[in-house]
Amino acid sequence: MGHARTRHTRKRLAQLAAAALLLSAATALPASALPGSAEGPADGSAKPLSSPAEATAFAKKLGADRTGGTYVKDGRTVVAVTDKAAAQSVRDAGGTPELVARSTAELNALHRKLDALGNIPNTSWGVEASANQVSVDVFDGAPAAGRAKIEKLAQAHPDAIRVNRLDTKLKFKATDLRGANGITSSGWLCSAGFNTKNSSGTIYTLTAGHCVPGTGNTWYMAHNNAKIGTQTAYTFGSGTSGTTGTCDGSTRACDWASIKADVTSINPLGTVRYWGGDYHQIESSRFPTEGEHIDRIGVSSQDLTGNVTKTSTTVNIDGETLYGMMETNNCALGGDSGGPAVHGTVALGMLSGGTSETVCTSSSSGTYRNYFTRVQTVLNERGLHVY
Numbered sequence: 001m002g003h004a005r006t007r008h009t010r011k012r013l014a015q016l017a018a019a020a021l022l023l024s025a026a027t028a029l030p031a032s033a034l035p036g037s038a039e040g041p042a043d044g045s046a047k048p049l050s051s052p053a054e055a056t057a058f059a060k061k062l063g064a065d066r067t068g069g070t071y072v073k074d075g076r077t078v079v080a081v082t083d084k085a086a087a088q089s090v091r092d093a094g095g096t097p098e099l100v101a102r103s104t105a106e107l108n109a110l111h112r113k114l115d116a117l118g119n120i121p122n123t124s125w126g127v128e129a130s131a132n133q134v135s136v137d138v139f140d141g142a143p144a145a146g147r148a149k150i151e152k153l154a155q156a157h158p159d160a161i162r163v164n165r166l167d168t169k170l171k172f173k174a175t176d177l178r179g180a181n182g183i184t185s186s187g188w189l190c191s192a193g194f195n196t197k198n199s200s201g202t203i204y205t206l207t208a209g210h211c212v213p214g215t216g217n218t219w220y221m222a223h224n225n226a227k228i229g230t231q232t233a234y235t236f237g238s239g240t241s242g243t244t245g246t247c248d249g250s251t252r253a254c255d256w257a258s259i260k261a262d263v264t265s266i267n268p269l270g271t272v273r274y275w276g277g278d279y280h281q282i283e284s285s286r287f288p289t290e291g292e293h294i295d296r297i298g299v300s301s302q303d304l305t306g307n308v309t310k311t312s313t314t315v316n317i318d319g320e321t322l323y324g325m326m327e328t329n330n331c332a333l334g335g336d337s338g339g340p341a342v343h344g345t346v347a348l349g350m351l352s353g354g355t356s357e358t359v360c361t362s363s364s365s366g367t368y369r370n371y372f373t374r375v376q377t378v379l380n381e382r383g384l385h386v387y
Contacts, residue, residue, distance in 0.1 A: 048094030052077050058093055062086050064105040069129025080129055100132040102160055110134045110160055113153060120146030122170050128162075136163045139170050174267035175226040177205065179282065179340040181273055182222030182299030183259075185212045185231070189222060191298040191339030193350035194282060194375060195261065195268040196384035202260065203268045204384060205229070206375065207338030208352055209236035209257040210320070219259045221266075222299060229260045233382065237320030247377055248312060248324030254373040255322050255352040257338075258382060270387040272340050275302050282340075282386045285347040287311065287376045292343055294328050296370070298336025298351060301360040306330030306368075308348075315371050317353045325352065325371040331360035332370045340375075347375045347386050 049055045052070060055077040059067040068080030079090045080100045090097035107127045111134055114125045122139040123146065136150055154161040181192045183205075190211040196204050205219075205228060213236045219228040234257035235247065247254030261268045271279045274297055288294075288308045295304045310327040326349045328341065341349040349372030357368055379385060 049077060055079050055095060058095065062089060065103050067104055068100040068102060068132050069104055069127060071130040073130065080132060102132050107134055110157060117149050133160055133162045136161060137166055138163060139166050139168055141169050172265060174265055175221055175224060177221065177228060177261065177266050177268045178279065179272035180297040180299065183207065183219050183228060184222050185217050185219045188212055189335045190337045191335065193338050193340050194347050194386050195270055196379065197387050198383050204258040205261045205268060206350060206378060207257050207259065208350060209234040209255045210352065211257065211337055226265050227263045228266050229262050231257050232260050233258045237322055252323040254324055254377065256350060256373045256378045272297060272342060281345060282342065282347050283345040285376050285379055285386045287374055288326050288348045294330055294341050294343060294348065296330040296332060296341045296351065298332065298339030300333040300335035303331040303360050313371060322352060322371065324374065324377060326374050327369060327371055329368050330370055331357050331368045333360055341372050349374050
């Protein structure tokens with residue numbers, strides 16, 4: 001009986017010791033190896049390189065001589081590698097490897113050789129990791145001598161440099177300039193009126209002369225400060241020295257300025273920008289007719305419900321007398337000066353000034369009086385036309 005109890009006790013102690021060892025081993029395992037832990041998948045596999053940033057960092061760790069870049073294919077991030085050991089390292093990290101012939105270091109060296117060719121207009125080149133090549137794009141207008149240099153280098157590195165021909169030219173993205181866009185000069189905000197051309201095709205943007213009286217001042221787009229050009233001529237009121245004009249059939253001034261829009265980063269269009277991103281093409285110009293409907297648009301507001309109330313008015317504002325002005329009952333706000341007044345696709349006038357309203361709504365016309373330089377007067381005097 002005593003021997004049986006002893007055997008049973010020893011067996012129980014052995015079971016407890018084994019259980020203790022198992023518990024100790026389990027708690028000694030890293031958290032990433034525990035089933036269902038937050039640090040790794042439940043099946044114990046490595047966490048995949050799930051983002052391009054992770055894959056790029058891993059490729060950098062392997063080194064530029066053992067990797068060929070990273071790229072996304074079919075929703076998965078691929079790490080290009082140059083040897084089987086590097087491929088296994090990527091797989092061990094949960095990533096997708098692809099064996100390639102050329103390393104990042106080799107491709108970058110070829111890129112630098114192309115850079116050494118200098119400025120070749122209408123060309124571009126760069127490493128394309130998914131093709132394991134340096135890809136060169138040659139656009140229309142690339143000079144023959146430059147193309148020959150590129151082809152010679154590509155022939156010296158077959159399969160490593162790929163040359164593509166594209167039927168288009170390269171250019172910087174110009175800022176579109178339309179009537180009613182906000183424009184600034186010398187700290188003043190006004191609105192563009194109409195883009196016009198002379199017989200030689202030179203483009204002039206028209207606005208109000210009172211914005212910045214004089215010539216030689218530079219104008220910019222209000223929203224991104226892109227340079228438009230220099231003010232070349234202006235008229236503002238009878239009392240301003242140096243002005244000219246035949247605004248009422250005599251040598252008496254109204255209120256306009258012309259800006260030579262000859263900067264390559266600007267793309268002056270023959271349209272007017274309504275609020276909400278609606279663009280209306282201007283097709284012609286003429287003198288206004290009493291009673292006809294007027295749309296008035298500017299950088300600060302628009303009023304599409306007014307009418308011409310007088311076709312030739314003398315108005316006195318802040319000590320200046322303006323002659324031959326078109327009067328309408330549209331609303332207008334500060335900053336709208338210079339902005340266009342149109343009837344459909346016809347250019348009629350550019351805002352100067354008027355009553356001191358503070359809010360314009362879609363049905364605000366009626367009691368307001370605002371005055372516009374008749375655009376046809378300016379076009380006739382300067383030898384310009386809308387387009």
